[in-house]
Every structure is written in structure tokens, then in C-alpha cells.
């Protein structure tokens with residue numbers, strides 16, 4: 001088969017620790033299969049990240065797991081509820097932060113949250129709003145207009161809004177798109193603090209540094225789950241070997257190695273090349289003629305999660321084309 005085999009590490013845990021357990025989830029829109037036979041589990045209190053190219057089915061998968069969308073095939077349980085039958089119960093326990101949060105720019109943070117609590121007819125409205133403001137560190141800004149907030153604070157407010165009904169599961173769909181790096185880091189601290197309290201978090205992201213911060217990851221391409229596991233498992237099971245080579249002029253070397261069998265990926269960083277392959281022995285043979293050149297410095301390197309995903313992306317494109 002292909003080198004993506006072995007990248008699925010199922011989660012073997014007792015039932016009481018399972019937050020999401022789905023089997024064969026499939027969704028079609030028209031004649032297009034957007035999610036194809038998705039089977040996986042998420043542990044309670046885990047931050048689980050979905051990665052994959054645009055339009056690969058991440059949002060659709062997450063929405064099926066949370067009873068927001070009915071699958072065409074497959075079954076499963078979320079927080080112990082059946083995803084086909086108990087959708088109302090699941091929705092009550094899920095907080096969903098969509099890619100575009102509709103906040104009112106001319107209302108303050110407090111007024112926005114109060115408005116959300118109002119439209120959902122929540123009880124203890126004042127108390128819930130106060131708790132969300134405090135929990136998300138919004139106290140000092142509670143009376144500022146939302147329109148004047150930076151992207152990071154807006155996201156924090158959006159998170160506060162979907163925490164008002166005290167959900168057990170959070171769905172965050174690319175929550176930090178367009179947020180500056182410092183605010184992204186703070187936001188992730190918050191996500192981990194919530195997970196530490198036992199809240200399960202499903203998050204979709206395009207950022208590799210965020211993927212590395214998840215407890216476990218699923219990589220989806222063309223609706224298929226191609227990889228599942230902790231960041232460490234994904235790197236280890238990829239079989240990837242990586243070398244770094246430095247020199248004053250690595251252009252000729254780059255051109256030759258790009259064509260060499262065993263070199264699956266070659267990335268240039270200034271005067272350094274990162275050269276990777278899924279077969280360590282074939283890669284070693286490819287670079288052997290260059291290893292003793294005095295003008296080059298070679299170093300065996302740890303493969304990075306990003307390398308694995310870039311490779312998976314290329315691989316899945318090939319598989320997809322073959323399957324057509």
C-alpha cells in the first residue's frame with residue numbers, strides 16, 4: 001500500500017473516559033462524499049485537534065459528532081448520548097465557536113454576553129455572565145465596546161459566549177485565525193485550563209504550533225482520516241528520517257537531491273537544506289555521495305510534525321488521483 005499505513009493509533013480506554021466514539025461516519029453533499037467512514041474516539045478532558053487542507057471535511061466531521069448534522073451512514077456516541085437519536089441532549093452540553101462569531105460591535109463585552117444568555121433563555125443570567133467574564137479574564141474589559149477590541153480579545157469574548165451554558169464539550173472551529181501570536185498563545189493557555197477542568201475540546205486548526213499543543217490529532221484529507229495519534233506518535237510512526245545539511249552554496253546539491261530516489265521532501269532555509277524521506281536506508285543511500293564533502297556539514301535531525309503533514313498532504317493527493 002502506501003507509507004501512510006500505520007499512522008492510525010486507536011485509543012484504547014475504558015468507556016467512562018470516552019467523550020466521543022464514532023464508527024463509520026459518512027456524509028455526502030450531492031454526489032460528493034465529504035466525510036468517508038470516519039471512526040475514532042476522543043478522551044474526556046482531552047484537547048483533540050483536527051488538521052487537514054481546506055475543504056477536507058474537518059468542520060463536517062466535528063458537526064456530526066455533536067449532533068448538529070445527521071450523517072448518511074455510521075453511528076456513535078458523544079458524552080454518552082447517541083449522535084443520531086439524542087441530538088437535543090448533546091447540543092445542550094456542547095459549546096460551539098464557529099469560524100465567524102456574530103458579535104455586536106456597538107455593545108460592550110458584558111452586553112454581548114448578556115444578549116447571548118437572553119436569546120437562549122438561560123436561567124441565572126447575571127451569574128452566568130459574571131462567571132464567564134471572570135473565567136476568561138475579561139473583567140477589566142467587560143464594559144468596553146466589542147468593536148474596539150483586538151482580534152485576540154474578540155476571540156476570548158466568543159469563547160466566553162459559548163461557555164455561558166457550562167458545556168462539557170467545546171467545538172472550536174479555527175478559533176485563532178487572524179489572531180496575533182501572543183494572543184494565540186494566551187488563548188491556548190485558556191483552552192488547556194478548560195481541558196484540565198475536564199472539558200473536552202475539539203479544535204480545527206491550520207497552525208502547526210497549535211497542532212503540537214493538542215493532546216492528540218487527527219489528519220483528514222478528502223474526507224478520510226489518514227492519521228490519528230499524539231504528535232509524538234505521528235512523528236515516530238511516520239518512519240520519517242531527516243537530515244540537515246549546511247554549506248556556502250547548497251543550490252546544486254538541492255537540485256540533485258530533489259531528483260534522488262528516497263528524498264520525499266526537501267526544504268531550503270537560507271544556506272541549510274532539510275532533507276527527509278520515509279525510508280531511512282534509501283535516504284541514506286541518496287545522500288551518501290555528498291556526506292564526505294568538506295564544504296558541507298551534515299547533521300541527523302528529529303523529524304518535525306510539519307514534515308509529516310506536508311508529506312501526508314502530498315501522499316493523499318496522489319492517492320486521491322489514483323482513486324479517480
Ligand SMILES: Nc1ncnc2c1ncn2[C@@H]1O[C@H](COP(=O)(O)OP(=O)(O)OP(=O)(O)O)[C@@H](O)[C@H]1O
Pocket residue numbers: 029034052053054055056057058059060061204
Ligand atoms: N451544507 C453543505 N452543502 C454542500 N456542501 C457542503 C456543505 N457543507 C460543507 N460542504 C462542502 O463539504 C466539503 C468539506 O467542508 P468542511 O467545511 O467540512 O471542510 P473543512 O475541512 O472544515 O474546511 P475549512 O478548513 O475550509 O473550514 C467542502 O467542499 C464544502 O464545500
